[in-house]
Amino acid sequence: MRRVSRIALAGTATVALAASLSACGGTSSDAASKENGGKSKGVAIAYDVGGRGDQSFNDAAYEGMKKAEQEFGYKGEDQEPTDGETDADKTARLVSLAKEGYNPVVGIGFAYAPAVKAAAAKYPKTTFGVVDDSQVQADNVADLVFSEQEASYLAGVAAAKATKSNTVGFVGGVDVPLIHKFEAGFVQGVKATNGKAKVVTQYLTETADEGGFSSPDKGKTAAEAQIEKGADVVYHAAGLSGQGVIEAAATAKVWAIGVDSDQYSQKPLAKYKDYILTSATKNVASAVYNLAKSVQDGKPETGVITGDLKSGEVGLADSNPKFSGNDAMQKALKAAETGITTGKIKVNSKP
Template sequence: MRRVSRLAVAGAATASLALALSACGGTSTESGSSSDGDKGLAIAYDVGGKGDQSFNDAAYAGLEQAKKEFRYETADIEPTEGETDADKAQRLASLAKQGYNPVIGVGYAYAPAVQEVAAKYPGTTFGIVDDSQVQAENVAGLVFSEEQASYLAGVAAAKSTESDVVGFVGGVDIPLIHKFQAGFEQGVKDTDPKVEVLAQYLTQTAEEGGFSSPDKGKTAAEGQIEKKADVVYAAAGLSGQGVIEAAAANKVWAIGVDSDQYRQEALAQYKDSILTSATKDVAKAVYHLAKSVEDGKPETGIVRGDLKTGEVGLADSNPKFAGDAELQEAIEAAKEKIISGEIEVKSS
């Protein structure tokens, strides 16, 4: 059963969600068969929005799972061009006011908005993906040990390269993406010290399009491929599609991120060039937060997914990757050492 505070808030909802949020981003709502009209999970997307085949789409998959299981109304909200922290706060407040619970900001950029709005709606559970700095009794920071999955991606790259040059393309030059680079480089060097890692960031800020510009990703990957990189790992959101496209065009390997990009329909024409993907199970984290609220025991504080919990890892959808016994043995050995603590993966 839901908490009484949730029902009270939900019962007070009156205005249309679409009207309430018309000034701060596109909205999609879906109703299940909940007889009491209660509202459930709502997510507000990061830059790139739904359809990025990566981070945001993984959050949507978690929402869809919750909607199917709990049969309640959900909402997912698109970002707007050049939006401010105030815009994000208005979006979250509108969702909370109308009774959605939990309300999740997808991405670290929601931190100021979550901090502000959570204080105004103490009866609502808020979540923020990829941030652990927001301190409040009703907030869950859904974070991941991305460096661990990236280490395994580095092992895969070092074992797969024929040129002894591999590439890393980061979307935005921020600490979160530094974790991906650090883990990847450590995995490469621990596996084969002679392999060179070329690293490049697309932009200094998200507002410049580092996570939402496939053309920037494609250009960066092409530059690394010209320097003989034959495996390129992208941690760049929607921009990573451009990296994958460049890899396919030049017949080299790409390593995807966040979701299993080999299985993404929008990338089907390039899938034979996607060696693997360093995954983090944003869908599971989103679903579990929704379930905790549904069960009346909301998750709060830092909620971390790592190799040990199975919430980060490497996808094995590509048969060439899954069928390479030597490669799989090396990855499994590295995984066991990370979980046991024998290998401590750097995050910067």
């Protein structure tokens, strides 16, 4: 999947199952390590809300798993979330994967943090990963995080250069600190580039359980409201809900800016591609693959691992020729990138 830029080289498990696995105690990890002659069956990922097919965050994780499968010659495993599941359900899912011999086991999304912490304690010989959370402290856990605010700053620069109405929009899926990083960087980038521009902001829900990351209809309604207020560029950080944002923008013939994956290049979004200016990407695929490789190499990654603009793990996709061929926009973006990577520009992580 193309995720680079000229700018930045860039059914439900039950509580009963969790209880029965817990009863295995310290011997459970030993049993898992002996399966397949002590070798990992492959990387396993458990998706965040929205699941595979969001053309964004979860699909990026899937691409990382597929790359590991192809390179290491094994068959990985990916599992979908279910509506209304609890931390105990998530824990049971991760524990089951570890028991089967998968290594590493990765929770895709901050909601998996409690489950990763619990599962990692049961299986200390298995490496676990959690994407978008840095609070799980354990010797066998990798916290895979990104400087989303930096890519969002660049998205703000692009929006400020593209707008003709001096009004742009931001649609956040859920009102949580992670998505605040996207908003903060975007607003800062817009304001630094065009002091006359205003940003209209809306969050779809207060919690993920309400569908903020998994409801294209909510995203479409929010974007339509912003477009009615004059927004001619709308940036979303809303997972699957962002498909509705993109549809609304295309229908109104204004610009959308995608997130996480290069949404211009996603086949299910092809009919809207002419209105997808760019996407603020973060290389979840690389994070998943690198963790799998570290386990394969016998040197598992652990601790907080941050991908940022300087490392090339966040940036802007340049697939749309109207974006990559806009010299004035590219010049402004290059200057912004240099400012961020040298430390001259300090990007806000809170609105």
